[in-house]
Amino acid sequence: MKKLITLSMVLLLLAGLVGCGSNQPAATKDKGSGKALQVGIIQIVEHPALDAAREGFLEALKKNGYEEGKNLVVNYQNAQGDANNLQPIAQKLASEKPDLILAIATPSAQAVAGATKDIPILITAVTDPVGAKLVNSLQKPGTNVTGTTDMNPIKEQLELLKQLVPGAKNIGVIYNAGEQNSQTQVKKVKELASGLGLEVSEATVTSTAEVMQATQSLVGKVQAIYVPTDNMVVSAANSVVQVADQNKIPIISGESSVVEKGALATIGIDYxxxxxxxxxxxxxxxxxEKPQDMPVESQKEFSIVINKKNADKIGVTIPEEVLGKAAKVIK
Structure with missing residues (x-):
C-alpha cells in the first residue's frame, strides 16, 4: 500500500514539473488565467521624457486589462545615468525570465539585447535601432526586439529655429558623443544645416557635470543652441538654460521637457x-505576435511647444503664425 501511495505521489510530482517547465509563450497567457504578467523595465536615467514614455507604456497595459496590484508585476530598474549599471541590471532582469522587457533609451536597449535573445524586448525612446544594432531593419527587425523610435523631425526643428531666429548663421549643438542616438541626430543636423544657411559648432560632454562648461564654450560663437534628445544633456537641461538665458541665446530642443525647463521652443515627440x-x-x-516580424514604429504627428515666457526674457518675437500652430504656449 505504501509503495502504491509513493508511486502516485511521484507521478503527480512529475506531472507538476512538466506543467511548470512548459515553454508556452507569454503571448498566449490569458488575463483571466490567474497568472500575473511579468514585465521588466530598464531605464538609463530619470528625466521627464523617459519617465513619460514609461508611464504611457503602463497606461496602455492598464487600458488593455493588465494592472499593477492585480494581474501585472513590474520590475522597474533605473541606472541613474550611470552606463556601468546597465549590464548588471540587464543580466539580472534576463535571469528572472519575465514575459517581456521594456527598454527605455538606446543604452538600456543595447544592454538588455545583449543579455537575452529569447525574451521579447520592447524598445522606446531609441533614435536609431538599426545603427544601434538592435534590429536588422525597421520593417523586419529579425530579432527579439521591436518597439518605437523617437527619431526627431530634425528638418522641421531647424526650420522652426530659422523662423524664430532668422538672423542665425551659426548654431551650437551640445551632446554626449558616446550615445549612439546622439551621434545619429548630430549627423543629421549637420547634413541639413547647410541647406538652411547654417553652420554647426559642436560641444561634447561625457558627464552631466560638463554640460554647463560645454554650453559656456558656445557663448560668443553661436546665435542659437540646438539640444537633441540626448539623455545626458536633457538630464542637465537646467545648466544649458541658465547659461543661454544669461547670454540671451535661444534654445531649440528635440523634445518638450527642455522647453518646460526654459528652452524657447520645439516641434517634437510626445513621449x-x-x-x-x-x-x-x-x-x-x-x-x-512575434517581435521579429513586427516593424519598428514611429510617431506620425508632432507638436509645437513655445515658451513665451522665455521668449520675452531673451528678446525673441514669436511670429503669430507659429503661436497659432502651437499645441502649448508656456506664459
Whole structure:
C-alpha cells in the first residue's frame, strides 16, 4: 500500500514539473488565467521624457486589462545615468525570465539585447535601432526586439529655429558623443544645416557635470543652441538654460521637457504617446505576435511647444503664425 501511495505521489510530482517547465509563450497567457504578467523595465536615467514614455507604456497595459496590484508585476530598474549599471541590471532582469522587457533609451536597449535573445524586448525612446544594432531593419527587425523610435523631425526643428531666429548663421549643438542616438541626430543636423544657411559648432560632454562648461564654450560663437534628445544633456537641461538665458541665446530642443525647463521652443515627440504606442505593441506580443516580424514604429504627428515666457526674457518675437500652430504656449 505504501509503495502504491509513493508511486502516485511521484507521478503527480512529475506531472507538476512538466506543467511548470512548459515553454508556452507569454503571448498566449490569458488575463483571466490567474497568472500575473511579468514585465521588466530598464531605464538609463530619470528625466521627464523617459519617465513619460514609461508611464504611457503602463497606461496602455492598464487600458488593455493588465494592472499593477492585480494581474501585472513590474520590475522597474533605473541606472541613474550611470552606463556601468546597465549590464548588471540587464543580466539580472534576463535571469528572472519575465514575459517581456521594456527598454527605455538606446543604452538600456543595447544592454538588455545583449543579455537575452529569447525574451521579447520592447524598445522606446531609441533614435536609431538599426545603427544601434538592435534590429536588422525597421520593417523586419529579425530579432527579439521591436518597439518605437523617437527619431526627431530634425528638418522641421531647424526650420522652426530659422523662423524664430532668422538672423542665425551659426548654431551650437551640445551632446554626449558616446550615445549612439546622439551621434545619429548630430549627423543629421549637420547634413541639413547647410541647406538652411547654417553652420554647426559642436560641444561634447561625457558627464552631466560638463554640460554647463560645454554650453559656456558656445557663448560668443553661436546665435542659437540646438539640444537633441540626448539623455545626458536633457538630464542637465537646467545648466544649458541658465547659461543661454544669461547670454540671451535661444534654445531649440528635440523634445518638450527642455522647453518646460526654459528652452524657447520645439516641434517634437510626445513621449507619453510614444510610450502608449509601445504598450499597444506589447499587447500584440502578449496576444501571440512575434517581435521579429513586427516593424519598428514611429510617431506620425508632432507638436509645437513655445515658451513665451522665455521668449520675452531673451528678446525673441514669436511670429503669430507659429503661436497659432502651437499645441502649448508656456506664459
Amino acid at each position: 507619453k504617446k510614444l510610450g502608449e504606442q509601445t504598450g499597444e505593441m506589447a499587447i500584440r506580443i502578449i496576444n501571440g
